[in-house]
Amino acid sequence: MLKKVQPKVWWMALSALIVLLVSWGLVRKSKSETESIMVNGKVISKLDPVSVTEPSAEMLLKISKIEEIFQRKKRAGFNGNVMVVQKGQLLYQNSFGYAHIKEKDSLNSSSRFQLASLSKPFTAVAVLKLIQEGRVNLDDSVQRFFPEFPYHGVKIDMLLSHRSGLPNYIYSFDDSVRHGRKYPDNMDIMDWYAKVVPTPTPYNRPGRSFNYCNTNYCVLAAIVEKVTGASFGTFLNDQIFAPLGMLNTFLVTDTSSAATVGRTVGHQYGRRLEKDYYDDVVGDKGLYSTTGDIYRFYNGLTKGLLLDKKLLDEAFKPRSFERSGIRNYGYGFRMHTKEDNTPRFIYHGGWWKGYNTMLWVCPEDEAVIIVLGNSYNRSTYDLKELLQVIHGTAKIEDIEKEI
Numbered sequence: 001m002l003k004k005v006q007p008k009v010w011w012m013a014l015s016a017l018i019v020l021l022v023s024w025g026l027v028r029k030s031k032s033e034t035e036s037i038m039v040n041g042k043v044i045s046k047l048d049p050v051s052v053t054e055p056s057a058e059m060l061l062k063i064s065k066i067e068e069i070f071q072r073k074k075r076a077g078f079n080g081n082v083m084v085v086q087k088g089q090l091l092y093q094n095s096f097g098y099a100h101i102k103e104k105d106s107l108n109s110s111s112r113f114q115l116a117s118l119s120k121p122f123t124a125v126a127v128l129k130l131i132q133e134g135r136v137n138l139d140d141s142v143q144r145f146f147p148e149f150p151y152h153g154v155k156i157d158m159l160l161s162h163r164s165g166l167p168n169y170i171y172s173f174d175d176s177v178r179h180g181r182k183y184p185d186n187m188d189i190m191d192w193y194a195k196v197v198p199t200p201t202p203y204n205r206p207g208r209s210f211n212y213c214n215t216n217y218c219v220l221a222a223i224v225e226k227v228t229g230a231s232f233g234t235f236l237n238d239q240i241f242a243p244l245g246m247l248n249t250f251l252v253t254d255t256s257s258a259a260t261v262g263r264t265v266g267h268q269y270g271r272r273l274e275k276d277y278y279d280d281v282v283g284d285k286g287l288y289s290t291t292g293d294i295y296r297f298y299n300g301l302t303k304g305l306l307l308d309k310k311l312l313d314e315a316f317k318p319r320s321f322e323r324s325g326i327r328n329y330g331y332g333f334r335m336h337t338k339e340d341n342t343p344r345f346i347y348h349g350g351w352w353k354g355y356n357t358m359l360w361v362c363p364e365d366e367a368v369i370i371v372l373g374n375s376y377n378r379s380t381y382d383l384k385e386l387l388q389v390i391h392g393t394a395k396i397e398d399i400e401k402e403i
Contacts, residue, residue, distance in 0.1 A: 050090040050295065059091070065389045066092045073379045079267070080356075080373030080380065081107055083291035086390060087366045093291065099264040101375065102272065112248055112262045112288040113372040116350025118357040119287040122236060123217050124160055124332020125301060126224050128311050129239055131156075135227055142219060145226045148194035149219075153206040156223075159216040160331040161319040165204035166215040169193075170278055172200040183280040185253070186222040186232070189215075210320030210329060214284035217332075221283025232282055241293075244300040249289040253280050263288055266354025267375040273353045285352050291370040294359055298368055316343055349381055356380035365390050 055063065070082060079097030083090075095107035130136040138157040142149045151166060158164040169189050177196050181188060193200070203211050221232045228235050233251035241249050250259035266273045279286070300306055307315070318328035318337050326336045326344070335343040343363060350357040356373040360383055367390045373380045 050085050051088055059089075062389055063092055066386060067094075069385050069389070070094060070096065073377075076379050077375065077377045078373060078379050079107075079375035079377065080113065080371065081109065081111060081291050082372075083295060083368075083370045084386070084390070085295055085368045091367075091390075097375065099262075099374070100272070101267050101270060107264070109292060110248060110262050110290060111264050112250075112290055113264055113357065113374055114252065114266060114285070114352060114355045115287040115289055115294075115357050115372075116285050116352035116355050117214075118294075118348050118350040118359055119283065119285050120217050120350075121332040121348050121359070122240065122287060122297065123220050123224075123283045124315060125240060125306055126232075126236055127156065127160065127220050128307055128315060128331065130224065130227055132307060132311055136223070142223070145223045146190055146194070149190065150193055150199045151202060151206070154219075155206070156220075157331075158206055159220050162210055162212045162216055162329060163207050163319065164213070164216050164219075165202045165206050165208060165211065166213055166219070167200045167202055168213050169215045169218055169281070172196075172215075183275075183277065185280050186218055186225065186282060189218055189281060190222050209322050212329070217284035218281055219283075224283075236287075240297070240306060244296045244305065246289070246293040246296050249287060249293045249297075251282055252286045252288060253282060259288070262290075264374040266352070268354045270375070276353050279353075285350065291372060294370050294372075295368055298359065298361065316346060318343075351376075358383070360387075362387065362390060 066084060070078070074096045079101070081095045082092065084092040093109060095109065095111065097107055099105050099107050099111050127136065131138060136156060138155065138160075140156050141152070142154050142159075143152065151164075154164045154166065173192050173196065177192055178184070184192075203213065224235055225232050230238075231253075233254055236249075236251070240246070248262065250256075254260075301312065304312075315331040315333055316335065317330050318335060318341055319331070320327075320329045326338075328335050328337050332348070334347050334349075336345040336347075338344045346361040346363065348359055354374060354376050356371075356377060358369070358371045358380055360369040360371075361367070362369075369383060369386060369390075371380050371383075
């Protein structure tokens with residue numbers, strides 16, 4: 001006797017297949033527009049580094065559950081793009097809402113979002129590349145590059161791991177210091193710190209404790225410019241973006257037509273947010289990118305196309321150890337650690353002027369989750385149900401214990 005299939009099950013399966021086929025089409029389109037290139041002596045492809053195969057019943061079920069999760073997020077106000085890859089296979093990719101809410105222009109897979117603090121992993125990798133090349137050392141002080149920098153004892157490894165004790169530049173300077181400069185850049189910030197009297201009070205002594213602070217990555221980007229003699233955006237493009245085929249990733253300071261096409265704008269409570277005074281300070285934020293390019297970055301990084309394994313392991317090594325617990329920070333990456341101090345999850349989020357972003361990696365499940373939003377909504381960061389689906393955990397409580 002044939003078992004009757006519930007209409008809802010048919011609808012879920014059909015919806016899942018449609019989402020997958022759309023994603024497949026996007027991947028196949030990008031394949032026709034790119035080519036192979038050489039990186040560090042290795043031939044790699046500038047194609048999307050994901051594959052799409054005929055979905056199994058298990059995969060269809062996962063896709064339908066993920067679709068349900070993001071439909072609920074959409075009803076709760078989520079406006080953005082999402083991409084989920086597991087074991088190198090595109091599991092889910094979709095867009096919800098608008099690039100400009102007032103204009104009602106629909107988002108698509110090529111829409112570019114301000115990454116906010118999700119820019120920090122890129123800055124960390126840029127610095128680690130200079131370390132790998134012997135041009136910078138982890139124990140170098142900031143004074144090696146900026147002799148007038150007023151905070152002594154701050155080293156590169158402290159900046160990378162947020163252990164410098166520096167004050168946040170966003171709150172350090174009043175109008176009397178700014179002297180009418182509308183949009184300062186990183187070198188302006190370094191110059192202000194060198195000249196302002198009195199010197200802004202540090203949060204703590206260098207190396208004493210972990211304190212997440214945007215100044216650390218502002219200073220790191222300035223060091224990259226000082227060492228290379230190139231703009232931070234040029235160095236990122238030449239050393240990271242172009243080699244990995246990240247054709248849709250640019251700094252906010254790049255005003256060329258290639259850089260600005262497809263850019264979204266940030267919103268809060270349905271209102272567009274205008275440019276911020278500190279928008280042109282980069283390294284701690286400032287990158288615009290797509291879900292596909294962020295996956296290219298993480299995929300290329302973990303495949304050894306940017307850093308050797310020893311240095312990459314240093315980036316994923318926990319370095320905020322004052323309090324016991326699973327949450328930790330390495331060099332530009334957050335993580336949840338297991339009892340043996342190895343990462344259970346590797347991630348980084350961001351928030352800046354209406355943008356919410358998240359890169360979440362589950363090494364054991366070989367899964368990468370990328371969620372980019374441009375209308376402030378905290379559901380961007382709530383991934384418990386999604387992790388449950390990917391991991392195959394029977395109960396959500398099993399995931400909650402680890403997050």
